[in-house]
Amino acid sequence: MQGKKMASEETLLSLLKKARKGDDDAFRKLVEETRERIFGAIAAMTQREAIAEEILQEGYLALWDKSVSGDVEKPLRWLHRFCVNKSIDYLRRNEPILLENFDEEVERLPSNFTCPEIAVSDSERREALISVLQKLPHRERITLLMSDYLGMDSFEIASTLGTSPSTVRNQISSGRKKMLNLLKEKKID
């Protein structure tokens, strides 16, 4: 089962502007267009679905409230950053030992290392992928989800996490390699 295609930033911005003027339907549509993928990423990062729901709701309310988020040009990008930061805050508060320093060096991989597309087509593959992601160290899981699930580029991830793009690229490569090995062990390609 493929997730539905997410609306463009322009469409989301138009919905956000209407929502801020009191259009409840626009707010609902904005949430419906974006919630699934962001929720998946936060739930995988925090490994707590209830916490992911709370963070996502907080994100939508902050996005809608101009006094909190200000003039947002790219609502989806803003939501990604907000929710990822909240997830990291949650992990730092609750599992500080497991959340290593993001600047820590990881195994360097060749720059041409590529990762095959992983399709979550059924519940069996979904469960396998979630369990594999949960086995990754926090920093690699977070950067991998930001990159390969939310589609953020390394500069954007680096800016959100307060680290360098090269560190992010290394963490993504290392995370991908570990993920693929774990998937192979589960005989999932």
Place this chain on the structure above:
Amino acid sequence: MIKGTLYVKTDKEWNSFMDRLEAKKKKRITQKKIRFVITALALAVAAIMALNLKTSKPNYLFASIPLKNSQAIMVEEGSVVEISENAFVLNTGVSK
């Protein structure tokens, strides 16, 4: 790239999520309205206090009328003012 949905929620679960989100949004709107009213009231009180401070209090002239031969004075409205002292102090209503 990971294609597809990692966590799948049923429509019922998403409806519950949306209901809670709407409730939080309404609560936030109410909080904003209350904050707006409190701020408006505080500003109004501050403005009134500032105006009061600026308005100078009138400083009226008083007339002291010595009383020698009468024990009471009839005033225009018809009420009687009992006199215990030998002077009647009258506010003229005229500012200095």
